[in-house]
Amino acid sequence: MRVRKLFPVGPVLLAIMALATLAGGQQSTRQLAANAGESAAPDPTFTRDVLPILQENCQVCHRPNGANMGGMVAPMSLGTYEEVRPYAQKIATFVEARYMPPWHASPAQHGLFKGERVLSQAEIDTIVGWVRSGVSEGDPADAPPPVSFASDTSGWAIGEPDLIVQFDQPYLVGDDVVDEYVDIEVVIPAEMLPEDKWIKAVEFRPGSSVVHHIIANPLGGIAPGYEPRIYDDGYSRLLRRGTVVTFNMHYHKEAGEGTAVYDQTMVAVTFYEPGEKIQYVVESDMLGTLDFVIPANDPNYSDMAFYLFRKDAHILWFNPHMHLRGKAARYVVTFPDASQQLLLEVPEYDFNWQETYRFKEPVFVPRGTRIDLTLWWDNSADNPSNPNPNRDVRWGRPTTDEMGFGFVTFVDVEPRHDIIVGEELPRDLRRRTRR
C-alpha cells in the first residue's frame, strides 16, 4: 500500500478494515431534508408529537434488546410514556446539546451520509417544548403504531443468521485483569460453511460486559459504537470455506476480587442467496500513522497520512480510529487535476462512538486521486477522557496508548456481471493456496 507510514502489524489490524461495513435498516431511511424548514409542534404532546421522533431516532438503541453497538447498550427503553417520563428532563438536555442521538460528523456535512443520526432543529424544539410545557401525555389515539425491529423476532438486527461462529468454550477473564488482549481462534467447520459464501451482513454479540472491542479476522470486528453491518444489495465480501476466525479480544474492567467473568463472544453472519448477483466486491485499505509521539500535556497534537488510488474507484465509507486522546479527524481528497474536496470532518471525535461514515452517493475517485487523513489528539488535562496527561504517548494497543488511522472502503467503478451466488467463482476470485 502506498502510505507514508504503514502498520507493520499485518492481519490483526488489517482485519479491522472489514469492520467498516454497512448498517442498513431502519435508520438509513431517515429523511433529514424533509424536516428542514419545519417548525416545532405547538403544544406538543407525547403521543402525537414526541413519540414519532423517538421511534424514528432513538428506539433502535433505546428499547428492550436494543442495538448492542460493540458493547455500548443504551441504558433505558424509550417506548412508552411511562418509560420516557422519568427521563424527560435529561432527554431535553441531551438532545439540545446534540449529545443524543450520537453522531459525530460535522453539522456542515449533514445530508452526505447514510443513517445519519441527527435531529432537525424542529424536532429538538418539539422535544424541549414538550418538556418545558409539562410533559403532557396527550390522546392515546394519536400514538403511531409501535415500530418493530428485526431483532425483536430473531434476536439479531441482521435477521435470522445463516452462520454463528462462537468460542468453543467460555473464556475466563480473571479477577486481576484490567486490560487483557487475547487471540482466540475458532475454525469454521466444513459442515457449517461447505463452500465459499458471499456475506450479506455481520453482527457481533459480545459474550460479556467486559468486552471492550473485538477484531475478528476476516469478518471484521467491533469497537464501542459500531453497528451491525449490512451490505447494500449487490455489494459483498467473500467468506472462504475453512476460514479460521481469529477473535482478537480486548477485555477491559476494574480489577478486584469477584470481578472475574466468563466470556463467550459470538458473531452471526447472513449470506446472499443462490442466484443473486454480486456486482461489487468490497475492498478496504488503511492509512495511518505509527511512529508518532504525542507530547505530555499537548492539547492539539496532529499527524497525517495519505493514500493513493491506483485504480478508478467508488469510495463507500470511512472509519477514523483513535483512542481516548483522539480529538478530531479529517479526510480530504485531491483529484488528479489538483482540485480538492473535504469528504469527512469529525470535529469532536469520541472514542466511545467508532462510527462508520457511509456515503449516500459513493464518491468517484479516478486513478491517481490522493486521500489525506489528518488526525488530532488532545493529551491535556482538559480532555476528560485522558487517563494521564503527564505522559508522552505512542502507538499501542491498550486504549491508554494511542492509535491513529483511518480506513477507506471502496469498490471498482465498473460493476461485475460474472458473479452469481452459488455458481463457480470467476477465475480472479478462485482460491489461491491459502488456508
Ligand code: HEC
Ligand atoms: C445508536 C444508539 C443510540 C441512539 C440512536 C440514541 N441513543 Fe441515547 N444512549 C445510547 C447509549 C449507548 C447511551 C449510554 C452511553 C452514553 O450516555 O453515551 C445513551 C444514553 C442516553 C441518555 C442518558 C441516559 C442516562 O441516564 O445517563 C439519554 C437521556 C438518551 N440517551 C436519550 C436519547 C434520545 C432522546 C435519543 C433519540 C433522540 C437517543 N438517546 C438516541 C445509545 C443511543
